[in-house]
Amino acid sequence: MTQEKSQLQQIKKVQEETVNAVLIRVNEFQNNGQLTLPKDYSPENALKAAWFTLLETQTRDKKPVIEACTKGSITNALFEMILQGLNPMKKQCAFIAYGNQLQMQREYHGTIALAKRFGGVIKTPIAHIIYKGDEFKYALNKDTDEIEIIEHKMKLENINHDNILGCYAIVNLEDGTKHIELMNMAQIQKAWEQGPMKGQSPAHKNFKDQMCKKTVISRACKLFISSSDDGSIIDLNKENTQKALVPPNANEKTIDIEAEDVTGAGTDEDVKEPENIPEQKEQVKEEKEMPSSATGDQFSANFNNQQ
């Protein structure tokens, strides 16, 4: 019992020293204007999600990462996640332990999210597999300098994991143009060999078409993420400022000091002349009670003249 209790306390302590510390730091940075996060990203939610993910994550030799990894590396990994605006619950990133060092790794969905957020990609790219037997023609479009798919006639009976010739992704960009990322199977295989499973995981074997699409889409997105600037973040915030600058209720009600004189209350609900006069007398009394009354007296005299 006591051991369990102390273990719980230990976990709580790690949470305070990592997740809570990062949140405090992020808030500080944001308040000082030292950090600008995308408008639609909640670092609080992402950190909470990250903590639950961390509790489940283990090192290679099946130890919980929150015990095995240094607090410094956990903090850094969490901070990196926030800087990139990712959320582990959406499978946008994962935490992987290398020895006692925890690292944040961007995942496939994170790559697409970033391409959409920063890279000028307007919707999730679509990918298609080219099977043996498909009629597939592509060429260079000399006007746009981009590769163009001229024709891709598919047949249901062509679908066969052993007959994949290649795969392409269509990326729709903000400026209305399209980018085609095309890879043949040999290129895809090479890319897979960079991974730990060398393309031999059950997923690669059983869902080869889906893995091909992921590879091509990731490659297409990376180009747009890495070549982007932070304009999208800054523009978003600019929008906020402009909203604040021109609120909808600007220059709405009218105040007319002259109209008040004639009609008393006027039409403006704020203006109630009759109520104001007795109040004014009280004020004058107060005035007289003030220690240095030279100007106060004159003030009340003038006031009485006015009456």
Next chain:
Amino acid sequence: MLLKVIGSESLGNSYILQSEEDVLIIECGIKFIEVKKALDFDISKVVGCLVSHVHADHIGYIEQYLEAGIPVYCSEGTRDAFKFKKLSRPIIRQAGKAFMVGNFKIVAFDVQHDAPQPFGFVINHPDMGNLVFLTDSYYSKFKFANINHWMIESNYSDEIINSKVASGSVHYAQANRVSTSHMSIQTCQDMLRANDLSKTKNIVLIHLSSSNSDSRKFKEEVIRLTGINTVVADKGTELNLNLKGF
């Protein structure tokens, strides 16, 4: 009626409206001695001082004004935020209700600033007609009818501040604060556009930022927009606000 600008910037604000019979001070963010100098040391005609809000560049020297026996008018919010003993029994006004200070008839109205209950003022005097005093407000909820003179903030220009943020000389957070507490020349122009200026004789641009404004350009822009005499309130500026005898 003569408008005298004692100071109109974030270092300190004070303005004098001086007629033959009475003098009204607006803001006490500058040493009282400067007001005395501007009045040739005759403060017997001063009927009161209006304070817009609790920030030091508008209220900083209130003690000196109160010691000179000048009643200071401010909102309840300003009074509460400014924990100054001698202001424990101030004159509290409510927005939208007219009151008299000497021959000045005054209506306070709410403005939009990062201070508790900040006010702007519409001031009427037989000599000058109606004047709007609007400072430290990033926009105005109100329009104003029959206004002869405008004293209106044009603190910064979007262009200048954006280019400074881009170059890094103004911090983003600072720019953000400014844009939700002070009026830009663009908003100022929008406001003038929204109002009927047929009776307006003078526009005084006040509270220009020392670094994020361009007084010559601001003045030109407002003249081009309105075709009305426009003055930038530099320290020491004097302007005749009389309705007659122009």
